[in-house]
Amino acid sequence: MPFQLTPDREKHAAELFTRYPTRRAACIPLLHLCQEQNGWIGEDVIAFAAERLGLTTAQVQGVVTFYTMFHQQPVAPNVVWVCRTLSCEIRGAKRIQEHLEERLGCHVGGVSKDGKFSLKKAECLAGCGQAPMIQLNDELHENLTLASLDRILDAVATRTPAPPASAPHLAGAHGTAGSKE
């Protein structure tokens, strides 16, 4: 079935187009809206966005592939971004990453054993003074210790239902140690 926005988001999308003098300018906010609903941006979402924006699918795909925050593959219900850039690394980012890999049972670029978390590395997230830090879904968690990180993950894991074994992101996505986004 072709991708459709929910009625609420459809209303939001209509408002987006009033903000700019061109339709195309709504591209990035529209893709965010789609990803918020769908979790990631696949061919069906690209076809939908292209039709709305008056662009070709190739033009939309060009935008999607340029920006890190658009997921081009399915992701787990929760996405953990661990900042690796200098200010964070000198305040312990690598230790945070190792702890996440151990706890989630996957490498950066992969999905946790329980299917609830995707683990990714991020470049500077503007929290340098509160390093080390992660972005978990829409929230920044800062001044982390291993204990506070555990508490944050416990809370999220508890409220996330286990995804079905057939979930697409579970297929062969355990990441590799040296993987880059």
Next chain:
Amino acid sequence: MSAIDTSRLLTDRYGLPGSHTLAAAEKAGAYATARTALTTMQPDAIKAEVKAANIRGRGGAGFPAGVKWGFLPPKDPNKPVYLVINADEGEPGTFKDRTLMENDPHRLLEGCMIAMRAIGANVTYIYVRCELVVSIQRLEQGIRDLRARGLLGPKPFGVDHPMDIHVHPGAGAYICGEETSLLNSLEGYRGEPRLKPPFPAVSGAFGMPTIVNNVETIASVPDILKLGGAAWSALSRLPNDGGTRLYGVSGHVKNPHVFEGPVGLTLREMIERCGGMLDPARPLKAVIPGGSSTPVLRPEDVVHAPDAAHPLHAWHGKSHIDVPMGVDTMRGLGTMLGTCCAIVMDSSVNMVEAARNLMRFYHHESCGQCTPCREGTGWLAEICDRIVDGEATEADVDLLVDVSNNMMGNTICALADGTAMPMLAFVRKFRGEFLEAARKGGVADGRLDRAVVSLLGGRAA
């Protein structure tokens, strides 16, 4: 009116209960200056105050904002003028604009209104990186509240100058902090920088005259008008670089944070304001003064300017970290002021590893449009990898210099220069460490987190 505390202008509402709400901001004085500016001042008078303020752009390039506004062509009724706010804060080490947007979004929105009046714009786009969710929510709520009050709309304060502001989210690309890349991203394209000229003031957003300013620059505008441009400028300790500004410190200090001070604090003062070094047993080794693209400084280097006519003569014989932080003074030291957010590194840091960390960043963030940058950032990262991993020879250290020199000035935007300049400084100032790693077959303990392992603790019980 009570006396103005000139040590806290940008941050005077930080920490007030509900400081991000319109009610709290207004109670503490927000929009009084916008009202005065819109109802009593001609656009040229506003521009004149901003020019007199000598405010150097807070985004990193340090271009005088008042001069930039002057680049707009004469008003053409068929060509709308746009104001675009660069809130794509992403320069490693930089976390100051986020504090403004989260604590006091109305200071930025008030600045936008005054600036729109001055430059004849009716619409502002605030381009915020999408990771800053709280900033986006608070700005959007602020905009909704202003619309509901009629302060944004056809007649703000009863003045016939329609105004609106929109927040435009980014999608995770450092390069979109470059102003023409930002404009492409705003228009729904890949964020690849544009050739200049034409400059945005002539042909920017949607092909129209556009002024692109940093968050902090525009957030300073209400205070500039409240105090008067000349008085605001005089708050600085330096000439031709006016006012107060946000300072950020991250890394190996006791209390890393953002604070406000007059332009011209020294790096030593910044470190002291943050409680000093994290561990007194590990002295300062290096500091990146204004975001990762600004060449690193060493405390043992001293200013050599015996000639009385030299702009840095006043600091002759003093350490680089005792020179006031200003756009011109930092240029004089062969680095840049950048965003004035410093990364402090103590003696536990291996500089080859630090350089490698940053080169990987630039390799990831190069947009790929220009060959010298796309290939150069990749090679710099790979050669640093080789040196760290013990697969390099001493000649590879010179190769870093060679590759950097072939990137500088050969690309559309400044990302390549912003990669090559810090790389060259790392090699020049810490050449011994690079050579040692190449000779000894790698970096023995390259972990950059040795100073903080004990702070991170163990896992939860």
